[in-house]
Amino acid sequence: MKRQRFRLPSGGRIDRGDARAFSFNGRRYYGFSGDTLASALLANGVHFVGRSFKYHRPRGVLGSGAEEPNALVQLGAGARTDPNMRATTTELFDGLRAASQNCWPTLRFDIGGINDRLSGLLPAGFYYKTFMQPARLWKLYEKFIRRAAGLGRAPTERDPDRYDQQYAHCDVLVVGAGPAGLAAALAAGRTGARVFVVDEQAEFGGTMLAESGRHIRIRDTSPDAWREDTIAALEDMSDVTVLPRTTAFGYYTHNFIGMLERLTDHLPRAEAGNQARQRLWKLRAKEVVLATGSIERPLVFAENDRPGILLAGAAREFVNRYAVAPGTRAVVFTNNDSAYAAALDMAAAGVAVEAVIDLRTEVEGDLPRLAREAGIPVLQGYAVVATSGRHRVTGVTVMRLNDAGDGVSGTARKLRCDCVAVSGGWNPAVHLFSQSRGKLNFQSEMNIFVPGESVQAARSAGACNGSFSLAECLKEGADAGLAAARVAGFEGADAATLAAIEPADGPQRSLWRVPSERKDARMFVDFQNDVTTKDLDLAVREGYRSIEHVKRYTTTGMGTDQGKTGNVNALAIVAGSLGAEIPAVGVTTFRAPYTPVTFGAIAGRHVGGLFDPVRGTPMHEWHVQCGAKFEDVGQWKRAWYYPREGETMRQAVDREVRAARESVGILDYSTLGKIDIRGPDAAAFLNRVYTNAWTKLGVGRCRYGLMLRDDGMVMDDGVTLRLGENHFLMTTTTGNAASVLSWLEEWLQTEWPELQVYCTSVTEQYATISICGPNARALLGAVAPEMRLGGDVFPHMSMQEGMVAGVAARVLRVSFTGEIGFEINVPARHGRAVWDALIEAGAPHGITSYGTEAMHVLRAEKGFVIAGQESDGTVTPIDLGMDWIVNWTKGDFIGRRSLNRSDTAREDRKQLVGLFTADPQTVLDEGSQIVERVSEAPPMDMIGHVTSSYYSPNLGRSIALAMIRSGRGRLGETLYAPMPDGPIEVTVTSPVFFDPEGTRLNG
Amino acid sequence: MLRIPCPWCGERDVGEFHCGGEAHIARPSGADTIDDDAWAEYLFMRQNPKGSHHERWSHAHGCRRWFHVVRDTDSDQVLAVYLMNEAPPDLPGRSS
């Protein structure tokens, strides 16, 4: 096994007995169980891990957790590859494969790096300025920009993994299991409340995991002993759910929390087995305790982005938690005391700490004192003004700061180093609090945003609340946990305050940009998106004032890290440029998710066949066996057409259409919406929901009805049958069955509660078989010998009950094709048997099953409209030429008044017409626009559009229905459908193409 | 992801419900006699306030009953629930 050169000989929370091989950019390395990919890379001396988004500058690991903007890698391969994964949160497993992003052909030799030399040409907003003119070329530029810019590659294969989703309820949710979160969970759990405690890391403890344990104590023992005791106590409580590797990523309304639990991402493929990869928790919490900690902010100084420059807290975590030396010679650069702990811990681990460069002139905290005692040189009132090193930092230049902090003077001193640990203070992680819509307050002493008043049932505790000391974290956590449990209805006694011994911190000094004598030096604010102080200055110079606009113009905070390290620095710099106070500039909105969530987890099991319910009719299997092609109508699978061997779709549909007109066709119409309507006011109710009159309809008769919305626009149509004085059966279009039922219920419950009417959906209770054609009557007679089918006793638009193929049936004589037709309704369970009997009895007539396509052609030949095809929510019955169905004398109905509105009564509205193409073989595209005059190029005045278009085998030519401005006055006019290959000439005709007198219906 | 308290079924996830928009919009009677403006007012004009809003909701995937909800459109807090045939309750300190 290869030596891990930067692995410390002892310490850390890693298992040295459990070595793990992994590859990075094709090279093989080893780390240990307990490592992250980042710590394992650093243990092997690999600091340069990726290139930046815009300038392709070499970048190294900056942080040690979710805040990481640089060390984003492509994990895995093939269908299981994941882009933009943070090396700092990726647990190392045996066989892990990772590669750098944003570089080509290799990390060290990257062609995109030329962008760095051209950086003067790529300022903020360069997309907008450079590539938008001429607009025509944008399509060309975009392709190259996207290729050059992409952050990693999305997998192109289907995701082979499974993802779970789980709903849960709890009394108290504790987010974060650092000292504050653990104290909160313990206090809440002791009351007997149902508690969830979640943390994004594999191990609970938060920042305690990064402690050396040398400088702090909890209740006379080591912090780690307290941590272990607390976790053990929580695991013993039966109502406490402990979820490691779980990120609470979104805080939604009414204390609804989205959480992503990573179940197998830390395991080699073989060990993951068939378990779900991740689980999305949808948790409803009565009370939430946010203990989300804080995120260190970098200092913004010249050339602050070289590999080897990292956050001081991260340096400390690498030393103490992972037993990795971040370098051999370190410089610490800080404005506060916390970085001295990093200096002390690195020194204790054998790293030569060259100096602590401190922006402050007075440095008096406990940790700086300990550092001095340990012999670490401290340069007070100094600043790093430049750095060197290409693929890794090789040194820093320091100079004395002036009193105002806006300039440097004196001699430049060079310090050699291979690691710079930086701290600009700590930002409370207020992301979830802000998502919960709580307002943030600015605390000027430490220049941080802290939670203000909660809007939802949430409270913040510890560092995320701006309380950074261990003692405060423990106390606030315990108080918050107990208070939350009490509000949720549980009782518990106040616990004794935990005594904590820790170093006292002195005040910090915020310099939002550290001065340098080199005016051209770049200072990076957002590492992931390569935003520098110059970009922010440019945005302000160009007039941007709102921080939200500056963000979008410069792309600050718009990377996958959402600016966790850069945002507060950016807005402070913008505030400085504007001469405004930081709170006046405000913060950009924190948005879910806190860290990226896989689409797989969001989709859960709702993929493939489980994406949406599939509805099939009782005759579905027959259609399948006969080789039908299906189309989706809502959730229904409907037979579309039945191609025979060697037939094209057109040939099959032509055959089906001809059979229906020449002999007999059979259609599965079971998907029609069916609503049973009863009650003493049923007829009066139908009078109000349909445009025509219903009170005089005889029992056993049916009628076609058209339904409008109250704005007068066509909503749905169908045939309704009167089964009794107070009993109707309404049919709706297949797609509107549910919405029409809801519509009827809404009017009954909200507008006309005085009407006694009851509506029940019976769509699935009946199988409906439609037969039509010249031989339809003979066919029905063959299977229903007891029924009397003569036109005199069974006229069009009437119903008879009788036995069909031995099954009690309700038969309607109706037609959607213009042929004699019967609609046979039987209980759904008998549908297939009756269908089979009809097919068998129809054999002598050459009975032909037809699908929805032939049905559409047949009805279009007759000019029958389909609600939702000819109408689109902007069409009145008058537009459709259906004035005949509007009864103006029966009283009010839904939509009546709207038909007289000035706009609906306009003469020049689009009206339904037929179109014939000049070439009878040309079939127009549905949706084609229609114009009077064709110009060279758009725009042209569009006067309408094609709504239905087919080839009609009965007419031997194409037919189309269209909605055309003042269409009914244009019969015989020549119009055009402009198409990419040239305009198609059409003539306006009547929309009824076939048998306009309707003689066949009674033939 | 709101929780809506159905007067018949109790508090349920918003996914079970359908929001029917602003409540207490009277449909003009004697529709023929009212002018276009008054009809348009009924058809199209809605308050869309920031704050307290009287709405109609139906428990579409539950009891399928319609009822009224007073909801703060800013905070999404449900301030009151009452039946279809009831008058809006007095909510102290809020304009309706």
Ligand SMILES: [Zn+2]
């Ligand atoms: Zn209900």
